[in-house]
Amino acid sequence: xxxxxxxxxxxxxxxxxxxxxxxxxxxxxxxxxxxxxxxxxxxxxxxxxxxxxxxxxxxxxxxxxxxxxxxxxxxxxxxxxxxxxxxxxxxxxxxxxxxxxxxxxxxxxxxxxxxxxxxxxxxxxxxxxxxxxxxxxxxxxxxxxxxxxxxxxxxxxxxxxxxxxxxxxxxxxxxxxxxxxxxxxxxxxxxxxxxxxxxxxxxxxxxxxxxxxxxxxxxxxxxxxxxxxxxxxxxxxxxxxxxxxxxxxxxxxxxxxxxxxxxxxxxxxxxxxxxxxxxxxxxxxxxxxxxxxxxxxxxxxxxxxxxxxxxxxxxxxxxxxxxxxxxxxxxxxxxxxxxxxxxxxxxxxxxxxxxxxxxx
Numbered sequence: 001x002x003x004x005x006x007x008x009x010x011x012x013x014x015x016x017x018x019x020x021x022x023x024x025x026x027x028x029x030x031x032x033x034x035x036x037x038x039x040x041x042x043x044x045x046x047x048x049x050x051x052x053x054x055x056x057x058x059x060x061x062x063x064x065x066x067x068x069x070x071x072x073x074x075x076x077x078x079x080x081x082x083x084x085x086x087x088x089x090x091x092x093x094x095x096x097x098x099x100x101x102x103x104x105x106x107x108x109x110x111x112x113x114x115x116x117x118x119x120x121x122x123x124x125x126x127x128x129x130x131x132x133x134x135x136x137x138x139x140x141x142x143x144x145x146x147x148x149x150x151x152x153x154x155x156x157x158x159x160x161x162x163x164x165x166x167x168x169x170x171x172x173x174x175x176x177x178x179x180x181x182x183x184x185x186x187x188x189x190x191x192x193x194x195x196x197x198x199x200x201x202x203x204x205x206x207x208x209x210x211x212x213x214x215x216x217x218x219x220x221x222x223x224x225x226x227x228x229x230x231x232x233x234x235x236x237x238x239x240x241x242x243x244x245x246x247x248x249x250x251x252x253x254x255x256x257x258x259x260x261x262x263x264x265x266x267x268x269x270x271x272x273x274x275x276x277x278x279x280x281x282x283x284x285x286x287x288x289x290x291x292x293x294x295x296x297x298x299x300x301x302x303x304x305x306x307x308x309x310x311x312x313x314x315x316x317x318x319x320x321x322x323x324x325x326x327x328x329x330x331x332x333x334x335x336x337x338x339x340x341x342x343x344x345x346x347x348x349x350x351x352x353x354x355x356x357x358x359x360x
Contacts, residue, residue, distance in 0.1 A: 003300035006275050009268060010307040013172035014314040020175045022230035023142075025125070025132040030060030033131055034110030034191070038092070038100035039118040040069035043078050045238060046118045050082045058127035065107060066118070067092050067100040075118075097184075098209050105194055114188045115210075116235055121149075125232030130188045133226050140193040140224035141217045143174065144186035144233040145319055151239070155246055157327040158334055159239040164315030165308075174227035178264045179218070184210035186235040193217060211256060234319055250338055254346020273343040275304045276336035305332065 035053065039046060053064055064087045066079050079089045090107060092100035105113060112131055116122060123129075126144075133142045145167045150160035166181070173179040187210060189197075197216040218225060240246040260266050282297040316322050323331070 002271065002274055002278070003303040006271055007303050007307040009271070010311045013169055013176070014311045016172040016175035017168040017311075017314050018317070020171050020227060020229045022129075022233075023133045023226060023228050025129045025230060025232065027060075027128065027132055027135070029135050030058075031112050031131060031134060032060060032110040033058065033062040033112045033114055033127055034104070034108035035062065035064045035114045035116065035127070036101055036104040036108065037064065037066050037116055037118050038069055038097045038104070039066055039071065039075055039079070040097075040100075041071050041073045041075060042118040043071070043074040046075060046078055047082075049116075049118055049120055050079070050087065052121045053087065055124045056122070056127050057124050058131070060131075061110070062086065062127060063088065063109060065090055065104040067104045069097065069100045070095065101209070102198065105191070105198070108191060111191055112188055113191050113194050115184055115186070117185045117237065119238040120146075120185050121236040123232050123234060126235070129228055129230045129233035130186070133228060134188070134190065138221075138224055139226055140190050140221045141214060142188045142226050142228050143170065143179070143182050143214070144188075144228045144235060145171065146183045146185045146235045146237055147319055148239045149236050153239075154327070154330060155241075155243050156239040157323065158331050159246060161312065161316075161323045161327060161331050162335065163237075164319065165312045166315075167319060168311055168315035171227045171229060173264070174225060179214060179225055179227070180211070180260055180264045182210040182214040185237050186233070187214075189213065189217065193221070196220065211260065215260075229318065231319065247338070247341065250342040251346045254342040257347065269343070273339055275300070276339040276343075279304050279336050280340070308332075308335075 037049070056062070066087065067090045068076050068079070069092045076089065079087070083089050090103055093103045094100075101115070112134055114127065114130055130142055130144055133139050146163060147167065148156070148159040148163040150157050166183075170179070170181040170183065173181060194213075197213055197220070214225065240249055257266060257269055260269075278297055279301045282301040285297055313322075
């Protein structure tokens, strides 16, 4: 039964994702835009981001507010060399990404706040694509796709493949009318809405503000959230440089799942955890022949493989390219292991090291 439920949920999500069409990007109105980027110790990665921002083709008024979160490397110097009419450098009033973004929001002059990260590459039409949906006055929040940049390393190729599945799952939530996931690397919100939500209490976590803000926005404006599936809205982001960094990232992500909606957020993740456990137990059961348990588990394991492949294929059909078979074969094993490790350790960890700072 678990495997059939898993197949139904992923197939329903895949179909919803494939039905999701790009929102029109013709602009009759051009609202002012403030791009907010929190940066800490990004000296080696931020230059391409600055150059990508310079290449934006948005014809309206826009600005970039880069908020330095007390970097301990030459991040400030890199930004200062690039600062100009549109790109401005601020210093965070507090510590952590939330404090940095709040500092930027207080200084922002745009009616739309657009968020990305200091290691991301937006397409030239990114601002135009992400802002266009706000011509509908009922829209308060827009999420966009995020794809990890693939290199020759296995960790990068794996992260790219997983990001395609995550993108499809995220977009499907919006298409089905109950969005749960969002990515801070690519989201936009009306400044008036942000100011309203910021006055409300948010969970005191260093990671997860994207999810928390989306949930608050949904509470106040249940029909006011959209996903921009246009290719111009895609953000490319750097993959974790090593397996240890990737595991640490997944642990941070898992640490905020307790704050998700019980049925739309937590239940599918628990189901994914259980299916991953069944999948990894299957070969063990076959080897040891636990009274035929291996044979019983083969069918659920095969159903998981089919469901995962169909959702992932939906991701690379609309954005990106299919992975090599070697990458996909490795991901078949790596993903359930990561799910189990993150599912067990993530919620238990109270603190973790992030950008050289111990945070909760």
